[in-house]
Amino acid sequence: MTIALDHIGRTVAGELHLADVSLTLEPGTINVLLGHTGAGKTSLLRVMAGLDRPTQGTLRQGGADVTRTPARKRSVALVYQQFINYPSLTVRDNIASPLRLRRARDTEARVRELARLLRIEELLDRLPGALSGGQQQRVAIARALAKGAELVLLDEPLVNLDYKLREDLRDELRALFGSARPGGTPATVVYATTDPAEALALGGTTILMHHGRVLQHAPTLDVYHRPASVTAARVLSDPPMNLVDGVVRDGAIELAGDLRIAIGAGAHLAGLADGPYCFGIRASDCRLHPAPGDVAVQARVELSEISGSETFVYLRGADQPVQLIVQQDGVFHHQLDDELTCYLDPDRLLAFHQGGDQRLVASYHPGHPGAPAAP
Amino acid sequence: MAEIVLQSISHSYDAPRGASDEPARGRSAPTYVLRDVELRWRDGGAYALLGPSGCGKTTLLGIISGLIRPTRGQVRYGGKDVTKLSSRERNIAQVFQFPVIYDTMTVYQNLAFPLRNRGLAAPEIDRRVGRIAEILELTETLQLRATRLTADQKQILALGRGLVREDVAAILFDEPLTVIDPHRKWLLRRKLKAIHKQFRHTLIYVTHDQTEALTFADEVVVMQHGQVLQRGTPEELFRRPAHTYVGYFIGSPGMNVMPCEVERDAGGARARIGDHEVALPAQLGTAVAPTGRFELGIRPEHILVLDGAEAGGGLPVSVTAVEDHGRFRIVTGYLGPTLGGRSGAPAGDRPDDHRIKIRLGHTSARNTPPVAAGGTLRVRFPPEHICLYRDSQIVAAGERPGSEASP
Numbered sequence: 001m002t003i004a005l006d007h008i009g010r011t012v013a014g015e016l017h018l019a020d021v022s023l024t025l026e027p028g029t030i031n032v033l034l035g036h037t038g039a040g041k042t043s044l045l046r047v048m049a050g051l052d053r054p055t056q057g058t059l060r061q062g063g064a065d066v067t068r069t070p071a072r073k074r075s076v077a078l079v080y081q082q083f084i085n086y087p088s089l090t091v092r093d094n095i096a097s098p099l100r101l102r103r104a105r106d107t108e109a110r111v112r113e114l115a116r117l118l119r120i121e122e123l124l125d126r127l128p129g130a131l132s133g134g135q136q137q138r139v140a141i142a143r144a145l146a147k148g149a150e151l152v153l154l155d156e157p158l159v160n161l162d163y164k165l166r167e168d169l170r171d172e173l174r175a176l177f178g179s180a181r182p183g184g185t186p187a188t189v190v191y192a193t194t195d196p197a198e199a200l201a202l203g204g205t206t207i208l209m210h211h212g213r214v215l216q217h218a219p220t221l222d223v224y225h226r227p228a229s230v231t232a233a234r235v236l237s238d239p240p241m242n243l244v245d246g247v248v249r250d251g252a253i254e255l256a257g258d259l260r261i262a263i264g265a266g267a268h269l270a271g272l273a274d275g276p277y278c279f280g281i282r283a284s285d286c287r288l289h290p291a292p293g294d295v296a297v298q299a300r301v302e303l304s305e306i307s308g309s310e311t312f313v314y315l316r317g318a319d320q321p322v323q324l325i326v327q328q329d330g331v332f333h334h335q336l337d338d339e340l341t342c343y344l345d346p347d348r349l350l351a352f353h354q355g356g357d358q359r360l361v362a363s364y365h366p367g368h369p370g371a372p373a374a375p
Numbered sequence: 376m377a378e379i380v381l382q383s384i385s386h387s388y389d390a391p392r393g394a395s396d397e398p399a400r401g402r403s404a405p406t407y408v409l410r411d412v413e414l415r416w417r418d419g420g421a422y423a424l425l426g427p428s429g430c431g432k433t434t435l436l437g438i439i440s441g442l443i444r445p446t447r448g449q450v451r452y453g454g455k456d457v458t459k460l461s462s463r464e465r466n467i468a469q470v471f472q473f474p475v476i477y478d479t480m481t482v483y484q485n486l487a488f489p490l491r492n493r494g495l496a497a498p499e500i501d502r503r504v505g506r507i508a509e510i511l512e513l514t515e516t517l518q519l520r521a522t523r524l525t526a527d528q529k530q531i532l533a534l535g536r537g538l539v540r541e542d543v544a545a546i547l548f549d550e551p552l553t554v555i556d557p558h559r560k561w562l563l564r565r566k567l568k569a570i571h572k573q574f575r576h577t578l579i580y581v582t583h584d585q586t587e588a589l590t591f592a593d594e595v596v597v598m599q600h601g602q603v604l605q606r607g608t609p610e611e612l613f614r615r616p617a618h619t620y621v622g623y624f625i626g627s628p629g630m631n632v633m634p635c636e637v638e639r640d641a642g643g644a645r646a647r648i649g650d651h652e653v654a655l656p657a658q659l660g661t662a663v664a665p666t667g668r669f670e671l672g673i674r675p676e677h678i679l680v681l682d683g684a685e686a687g688g689g690l691p692v693s694v695t696a697v698e699d700h701g702r703f704r705i706v707t708g709y710l711g712p713t714l715g716g717r718s719g720a721p722a723g724d725r726p727d728d729h730r731i732k733i734r735l736g737h738t739s740a741r742n743t744p745p746v747a748a749g750g751t752l753r754v755r756f757p758p759e760h761i762c763l764y765r766d767s768q769i770v771a772a773g774e775r776p777g778s779e780a781s782p
Contacts, residue, residue: 037556133428162427163584164624174698195557200700224701237558238701284702284737303565306589306609308626309676309734314561327702329676329736331589331613336572 001027001062001075001150003048003188009056010043017043018054019212027150028186030177030204032220034193035235040212041192045153048190050074061151077144079154083136085128091115091139092124098147114142117176134165141173145187152177152187156194170201196238200224208235225365227350230358233280239305239312241280242324245354248272253279253349257320261295261346268364269351277361278352283312283325285348294343299324304334315342377418377453377544379439379577384412384448386434392446408434409445409601418453419575423592425624427583431601433549436581440547441465452544468537468546472553474529476521476536482508483517486535493540503539510570511535527559531566538574545577552587564590585625597621613674619767622672628705628732631678632764635671646671646763649729651690651710656758656773670764675705675734677760680746681753689753692731696748699737706733706746 003025010018018040025031033041046052047059050071059067066074077098085094092111099107115121118138128136137157144152158166177189191202199206199220206223208215215235216228227233233241246255253261253269263269290296299315302323306312311328318339326342334340351362390405409431416422424432437443438450441462450458457465469475476485486504495503508514511531516524521532530551537546552560568591571578580591588595589609596606597620605617616622622630635646637655644655648671681689694708710729733754735746746752759773 036558163586164427164629167627197700201698203698221699221701234558239561240558282702303561303568304590305561305564305586308585308589308613309674314565331609333608333610336568 001185001188002060003151004060005048005057006060007057008044008047008054008059010047010052010054016212018047021057021212021214023207023214023217025188025190027188030174030189030191030202032191032193032199032202032204032206033209034196034199034206035209036194039209039235041209042155043212044209045078045155045190045192048151049076049078049153051078075148075150077147077149077152079137079140079144079152079157081156081159083128083133083140083160085136085139085143087128090125090127091120091131094128094139095142095146098143102148110146114146118142119172134161134169137161138169145176148187150187152189154189154191156192158198159193159195166198170198174202196236199236200238206236208232210235222365222367226360226363226367227280228360230278230280230352233350233352239283239325241282241350242286242322244279244281244320244322245276246279247276248274250274253277253346255279255320256322257317259295259297259320261349267347269349269362272351272362276354278354278358280350280352281344281348283327285345286324286326287343287345288313288326288328288340290343291345293346295346297322297324297342297344299340299342301334301336301338301340303336304332306331313340313342315340377455377577378451379414379416379545379579380449380451381412381414381435381439382449382451384435384438384445384450385410386431386438386443386445386447390446392444405446407446407601409438412448412601412603414596414603414606416577416579418577421571421578421580421591421593423580423582423588423595424598425582425585425588425595426598427624430598432581432598435598436547436549436579439545439579440467440469466540466542466544468540468543470530470533470537470546470548470551472550474526474533474554476529476532478522479520481518481520482513482524482532485521485532486513486517486539489536489540503541507535507539510573511538511566526554526556527563530555530563534567534570538570538576543576545579548578548580550582550584550587551580552584567591585627589625597624599624615762615769615772616672617769619670619672619764622674622762626674626676628675628734630672630674630762631731632670632672632728633710633731634728635669637667637669637763646761648710653690653756653761654758655761655763667765669770670767671756672762672764673756673760675732677757678731678733679755679757680733680735681755689755692733692752692754694746694748694750694752697746702737704735704737704746706735706752707731708733708752712751 005021005023008018008021021044035041047054050069058065095111095114096107099110115124118141120135120138123131123135128139158169193199203220205218206220207217208223210231215232216223223236227236230243244255246253251263253263297320298318300318301313302316303314304311311332313326313328313334315324315326324342348364352358352360385407386409387405387407412435424435426432434443438445441460449456452465483504486507487500490500490503508517524532537543552563555563582588594606594608595612597604599620605612605621612621612625616625616630619632622632633648635648638645638647646653646655690710691712692708692710693712694706696707698705708731710731759775762772763770
């Protein structure tokens with residue numbers, strides 16, 4: 001069932017929580033709500049759930065206006081950060097509770113099915129208090145899915161879990177969301193998180209939020225390759241995108257400190273009019289070993305951040321007032337203040353307007369079919 | 376500042392101190408959350424304790440700080456037995472998950488508090504607070520109330536309360552970045568690194584997050600079930616995990632571990648995984664008992680996907696899913712040919728231990744052939760990246776020629 005938000009706003013005691021949010025969520029899609037703490041993610045989820053009423057705008061579920069319909073009369077389920085279960089009920093009864101409320105038949109079969117999907121079959125007779133945090137959150141997710149709601153909302157469900165557990169569960173959720181509603185279309189999922197890696201791992205579409213507004217809503221990889229603005233690039237940053245101001249003049253990009261990059265005919269930046277721009281390049285398109293055509297920058301190490309599979313080297317330009325992050329595959333050690341040469345791949349530059357709302361002007365990526373065209 | 380030594384530390388929350396493992400009459404045997412932990416940390420090093428919830432890392436931190444007295448074993452600071460001393464007597468500073476600061480005081484008063492407590496004269500307090508505030512970039516906030524700081528500034532302030540004490544023996548961190556937004560974390564990590572470089576305090580950092588541990592520490596201790604599985608530099612943990620759990624825990628996704636049998640003859644050594652054979656590097660063949668059951672470990676990023684020209688060689692992998700994460704792709708599949716052309720669905724009758732994950736560069740990166748769910752890939756395990764395990768413990772690992780160089 002399509003969920004449509006039309007100019008939703010919410011102001012509480014003079015404070016703006018949501019401003020002019022218009023979104024259409026297609027049935028059965030996974031939508032990641034990504035933004036920093038305080039961006040309005042929880043406010044928007046609560047409006048979608050019917051727990052709070054917007055002060056402006058309308059919310060439609062399958063065409064019907066549900067703006068004033070209370071949560072209990074909507075087909076919606078919500079999973080919170082904290083692991084919320086009924087402490088005195090077994091895992092089985094926790095998962096079954098929404099089914100019993102609906103007086104559903106074959107409760108046991110459905111409970112077993114969900115327990116199998118979430119890998120908690122062995123725990124059905126235990127009480128939630130006897131489970132680990134990860135297991136408790138699996139129970140809460142199973143109960144939310146048992147409701148069979150058309151709209152499933154999750155508010156940073158993995159944030160209180162161990163890193164490795166989060167990684168495992170996130171993989172499972174991606175597979176689970178598409179399959180967990182019996183006899184109907186899969187539920188429409190909205191998943192709030194502050195973690196860009198989680199958005200990229202879940203796939204689907206991403207809704208970028210910032211200061212109560214929606215910056216961009218598109219397939220996650222389109223947001224990644226074609227961020228609508230500098231702010232959008234910053235929110236979906238994994239790690240932060242490198243940004244450098246420059247000027248296009250005489251068929252070349254001139255960056256601070258006499259760095260000059262010729263723009264080849266037919267290159268994705270060939271259509272840029274002369275003038276100032278902000279150029280962006282991701283850490284994965286910068287390296288410490290050159291490939292043909294790369295642009296070299298002398299720099300000093302500020303930090304090397306090791307994720308376990310790769311090393312992100314944070315650099316400050318030796319001659320240029322720039323900050324650059326370079327990805328190295330594997331684990332490497334760098335001393336603070338070490339001097340290095342880093343290389344940028346000019347075929348992977350993004351160009352943004354320098355002033356105003358700093359919107360995207362050109363990307364190396366054409367965008368996926370159905371995605372909005374370049375602004 | 377001091378070298379810190381943990382000697383034969385065991386701890387149980389339900390056994391009397393100094394007790395033997397024999398249960399007292401009529402009681403069940405005590406449960407040990409730490410067993411025979413031996414660690415020696417040199418003065419001025421940066422160390423991390425890494426492991427999942429319940430591995431015993433927080434209990435161990437409590438024993439180091441003096442909040443918990445171990446059931447057995449000894450804690451020494453600079454050669455002195457401090458096992459029975461309180462946190463205060465050990466003179467350590469701590470930074471917790473949630474910033475511990477006085478909300479009603481100004482930033483200045485917060486930093487001055489530990490010094491006033493120790494009876495320092497006002498000009499000396501002023502000098503030290505001014506200096507630490509400058510290093511931590513808190514100078515402009517000194518007259519603000521601490522409640523007005525951002526979450527990361529509050530955590531910096533909590534750290535500053537430790538740093539003003541020039542005689543502090545060690546600074547302990549218990550998941551200090553929990554409340555910090557992902558996009559602000561690197562700033563704090565950099566600050567911690569810079570402070571360590573400048574002051575050379577002994578720093579000990581407890582976390583479940585590999586990025587936190589590997590970025591922060593010169594040496595990481597990986598724990599599971601109350602025991603130390605491995606201590607080593609980030610490079611060592613990545614290249615040569617001593618235990619299959621370390622291989623899984625470090626890296627995203629973790630190391631692939633597949634049961635195998637090892638065979639040896641004049642031509643060299645091979646690992647047999649089901650119907651498939653993998654050549655082992657020379658030193659693996661001679662380092663291990665000639666034959667028997669082992670586990671072969673290979674990291675997802677080290678598996679090479681062969682292109683068309685090399686088809687026919689290598690191992691077949693039937694692909695069940697390809698996920699594009701933007702800067703890399705994760706291919707999930709099973710060792711072996713495709714079963715009846717089913718796409719997308721997991722091969723139900725395949726053993727789970729033949730499941731394999733491969734990590735590839737992004738689509739425009741070089742050397743990345745197209746892959747799709749339902750298809751078959753041919754892959755190769757470069758011998759220099761293979762680790763061989765027996766009962767989860769490492770027995771041998773491939774070595775890269777001229778190994779320490781960058782690729």
